[in-house]
Amino acid sequence: MSTIDSFAAKQTLAVGGTDYEIYALDAVDGAEKLPYSLKILLENLLRTEDGANITADHVRAIAAWDPKAEPSTEIQFTPARVIMQDFTGVPCVVDLATMREAVEELGGDPEKINPLAPAELVIDHSVMIDVAGRIDALERNIELEYERNNERYQFLRWGQTAFDDFKVVPPGTGIVHQVNIEYLARAVMTREVDGVLRAYPDSCVGTDSHTTMVNGLGVLGWGVGGIEAEAAMLGQPVSMLIPKVVGFKLTGEIPPAATATDVVLTITEMLREHGVVGKFVEFYGEGVAQVPLANRATIGNMSPEFGSTAAMFPIDQVTMDYLRLTGRSEEQLALVEAYAKRQGLWHDPSVEPAFSEYLELDLSTVVPSIAGPKRPQDRVILSEAKESFRQVLPSYAGESGFAEEEIDTADAGSFPASDPSTPDSDNNSGGEAPAEHRTEGRASKPTPVEGHDFTIDHGIVSIASITSCTNTSNPSVMMAAGLLAKNALERGLEAKPWVKTSMAPGSQVVTDYYERAGLWPALEGLGFHLVGYGCTTCIGNSGPLAPEISEAIAENDLAVTAVLSGNRNFEGRINPDVKMNYLASPPLVIAYALAGTMDFDFENDPLGTDSEGQDVYLKDIWPSPTEVEQVIAENISQEMFSENYKDVFTGDERWQGLDTPEGATFDWDPESTYVRKPPYFEGMGAEPEPVKDISGARVLVKLGDSTTTDHISPAGSIKADSPAGRYLREHGVxxxxxxxxxxRRGNHEVMIRGTFANIRIKNQLLDGVEGGYTKNFLTGEQEFIYDAAQAYAEQDIPLVVLAGKEYGSGSSRDWAAKGTKLLGVQAVITESFERIHRSNLIGMGVLPLQYPAGETAESLGLDGTETFDISGVTAMNDGETPKTVKVTATKEDGTEITFDAVVRIDTPGEAAYFRNGGILQYVLRSLVKA
Known part of the structure; x- marks a missing residue:
């Protein structure tokens, strides 16, 4: 559809002898007072106005934005590009390949299924830390990665050749978000349209929730589900309400003892407490210029953790300096600066836009912190970490945990709380572990490790991993970690032998500057060898612990910990042996590897002794900010970035040597256990079937608050006795x-069986049971959730899910919605949803409902044993979206509980997706009709 220029905004910008067509924001009255992020949306609407989906009224609605009003105006945002990682990217390409066949079956042209905007995929989620603490760890882990993922990588290489404007960054290059800010992000895009070179703001949606890292570069972008990203690739705009924008003022400077990680954990706690779900956050004020770009990116990266859609920093000289450092061309730099200044997108601290709400942080008040043991927003001041750990330990130590008042310290034994390596006086590192006792006010269970002369206990740090683009993109914390390692080694300190240590940077640039600074020997001396370039521990690819350590943990059901420099620490995510997970800055990760336990006070407990017998404390080896900055200045150069990214899409000989299929449609292998044709479009007609009310539904799972997409669709290991493990064994794996x-997200058979299969998920239909189980109301027996769902499907019984607050928080996993749909769930009823998962459910044709305000399953008297009828859904067939639907829950004795559930289909666009059975079905039908 051709565009319209109702505001005469189309103008010319001349930069360095080149003319660019732009859509000038000052053509619209009111644009100048808007927050930076809304100016980006305004330009987007000006440029894509077509008189139908995007009208002059939409443009005026943004220009006349009322900061205090509740969001009510729907707009269609067309992102400039789409970015993906391989876990979510593989199913995207699977769906696109399937759509090509479906278009053909409906009489359309399969070539219409092709990205209409640049789409880039970075393979970063597949490498596992199988080997660590050895000089050959990187090479061995890459070998294993290719052995395991050969089919998937062949499929992605096919996609790179079959689809236009689709590029793949091969394995071993870096993490998607770090590669994005260091290379892929343009800040200002250019594209030839009707023979004219057009310039417009870079923007993106990504199939990973931490796409928001690019907000630090002044690029508006956020995470969406894979299905929504596929639609965006095919030209479908993202439907959204004009959001509230929270202004966050930064003042002061970070104190010497604190790091960017401490800042972001503080901001995360503040914003999660304030409540920013569904809102934009924008940083402003004089203090913005004092925030280095790497710190801005770290803050933007954590946007999903505090719940906002985006966390924006405007373009300024700091942005330009970073773009220059990372090797962007002088032509591009000139365009970015000229465009930003012409459009009023250049940060002017003297101009304060209107915001919906206001917060402020004086950076000088930030103190060293960690977050845990199971949520990123649960910040713990480092000086209080030992006490905090002891307070929460009883809830993780199972029957072995005791309430504080039950402690009898008189018989606590001589096992020092801060050093589990010291043999207990009753154990002497051999024989069977003694009965549990209390040591210095905490549960203690010294457990010998076979073949070693040490014992381990509750709270040991079993994993210390420098990982995740959140922090590995930030030279200040990475150099601090390297210098701390150097200082520790010089004082004779060592990492404890039970700690699995690893270093997984987000790009090869980190390796280069460590090499140039001479810090690798110190890092390797403490066991932090390079293990790969990828997300690793942060997404659960921590790899196995040493067998003897794992067996000792299991033997006495120890509540052990992991410490990582990542962004996610949800239950069951990091490693199946580890119950408690903590986020920390890279230097603190090393510090905890030296301490060996979370039961440690860095202010008062020594890390060890030096060659002269002197106690060494953390303060003695912590590098000063001046030293860190000096090492950065001397060892990081533009050439590093230019060299590492010059052949970024080429890959090594392994990638180039893959046998790549050819052709516009994919030749599915019926024996594949990695890539299979999904069933979404089977039997789909050119017109959608009418939506129906739900009758006679049973509850598949009933869940509490903060159920994450990790709980719903795990990304970790597959247990041999699980339905997914059973399926793989039956297929010869x-x-x-x-x-x-x-x-294995490209295989729906595995993923259906893995839905709600997290080892830590607690289904309230069962008492005291963890894992992917439910009560099958047809038999009254406990069964795997997948098996029960199949039994219900055989009798055409629809299913519902009941949950509490913040349902679907965490990663933007489309399979959390796809698996839900394919299990037969037709509606999810919660107290509240996180944004991406609610959108994904609608994108799969699952009805998202909320209890009436102030009500919960408990207050309504629902225990999940009821049969559910949901009426009023059929109103959508008449083009209307009801605000509520009637839910009737009938108990086994015939008693009825009725309530009006709020329908969380928030925009007409979402309603259209739901009526079509999902977003892909909607797009497919639209393309066939076009």
Missing amino acids: ERKDFNSYGS
């Missing part, structure tokens, strides 16, 4: 080749 759920 040996246990050692199971790989992870994340790597």
Whole structure:
């Protein structure tokens, strides 16, 4: 559809002898007072106005934005590009390949299924830390990665050749968000349209929730589900309400003892407490210029953790300096600066836009912190970490945990709380572990490790991993970690032998500057060898612990910990042996590897002694900010970035040597256990079937608050006795080749069986049971959730899910919605949803409902044993979206509970997707009709 220029905004910008067509924001009255992020949306609407989906009224609605009003105006945002990682990217390409065949079957042209905007995929989620603490760890892990993922990588290489404007960054290059800010992000895009070179703001949606990292570069972008990203690739705009924008003022400077990680954990806690779900956050004020770009990116990266859609920093000189450092061309730099200044997008601290709400942080008040043991927003001041750990330990130590008042310290034994390596006086590191006792006010269970002369206990740090683009993109914390390692080694300190240590940077640039600074020997001396370039521990690819450590943990059901420099620490995510997970800055990750336990006070407990017998404390080896900045200045150069990214899409000989299929449609292998044709479009007609009310539904799972997409669709290891493990064994896959759920997202058969299969999920239909089980109301027996769902399907019984607050928080996993749909769930009823998962459910044709305000399952008297009828859904067939639907829950004795559930289909666009059975069905039908 041709565009319209109702505001005469189309103008010319001349930069360095080149003319660019732009859509000038000052053509619209009111544009100048808007927050930066809304100016980006305004330009987007000006440029895509077509008189139908995007009208002059939409443009005026943004220009006349009322900061205090509740969001009510729907707009269609067309992102400039789409970015993906491989876990979510593989199913995207699977769906696109399937859509090509479906278009053909409906009489359309399969070539219409093709990205209409640049789409880039970075393979970063597949490498596992099988080997760590050795000089050959990187090479061995890459070998295993290719062995496990050969089919998937062949499929992605096919996609790169079959689809236009689709590029793949091969394995071993870096993490998607770090590659995005260091290379892929343009800041200002250019594209030839009707023979004219057009310039417009860079923007993106990504199939990973931490796409928001690019907000630090002044690029508006956020995470969406894979299905929504596929639609965006095919030219479908993202439907959204004009959001509230929270202004966050930064003042002061970070104190010497604190890091960017501490800042972001503080901001995360503040914004999660304030409540920013569904809102934009924008940083402003004089203090913005004092925030280095790497710190801005770290803050933007954590946007999903505090719940906002985006966390924006405007373009300014700091942005330009970073773009220059990372090797962007002088032509591009000139365009970015000229465009930003012409459009009023250049940060002017003297101009304060209107915001919906206001917060402020004086950076000088930030103190060293960690977050845990199970949520990123649960910040713990480092000086209080030992006490905090002891307070929460009883809830993780199972029956072995005691309430504080039950402690009898008189018989606590001589096992020092801060050093589990010291043999207990009753144990002497051999024989059977003693009965549990209390040591210095905490549960203690010294457990010998076979073949070693040490014992381990509750709270040991079993994993210390420098990982995740959140922090590995930030030279200040990475150099601090390297210098701390150097200082520790010089004082004779060592990492504790039970800690699995690893270093997984987000790009090869990190390796280069460590090499140039001479810090690798110190890092390797403490066991932090390079293990790969990827997300690794942060997404659950921590790899196995040493067998003897794992067995000792299991033997006494120890509540052990992991410490990582990542962004996610949800239950069951990091490693199946580890119950408690903590986020920390890279230097603190190393510090905890030296301490060996979370039961440690860095202010008062020494890390060890030096050659002269002097106690060494953390303060003695912590590098000063001046030293860190000096090392950065001397060892990071533009050439590093230019060299590392010059052949970024080429890959090594392994990638180039893959046998790549050819052709416009994919030749599916019926024996594949990685890539299978999904059933979404089977039997789909050119017109959608009418939506129906739901009758006689049973509850598949009943869940509490903060159920994450990790709980719903795990990305970690596949248990041999699980339905997914059973399926793989039946198809000839040996246990050692199971790989992870994340790597098998291209196979719906595995993923259906993995839905709600997290080892830590607690289904309230069962008492005290963890894992993917439910009560089958047809038999009254406990069964795997998948098996029960199949039994219900055989009798055409629809299913519902009941949950509490913040349902679907965490990663933007489309399979959390796809698996829900394919299990037969037709509606999810919660107290509240996180944004991406609610959108994904609608995108799969699942009805998202909320209890009436102030009500919960408990207050309504629902225990999940009821049969559910939901009426009023059929109103959508008449083009209307009801605000509520009537839910009738009938108990086994015939008693009825009725309530009006709020329908969380928020925009007409979402209603259209739901009526079509999902977003892909909607897009497919639209393309066939076009």
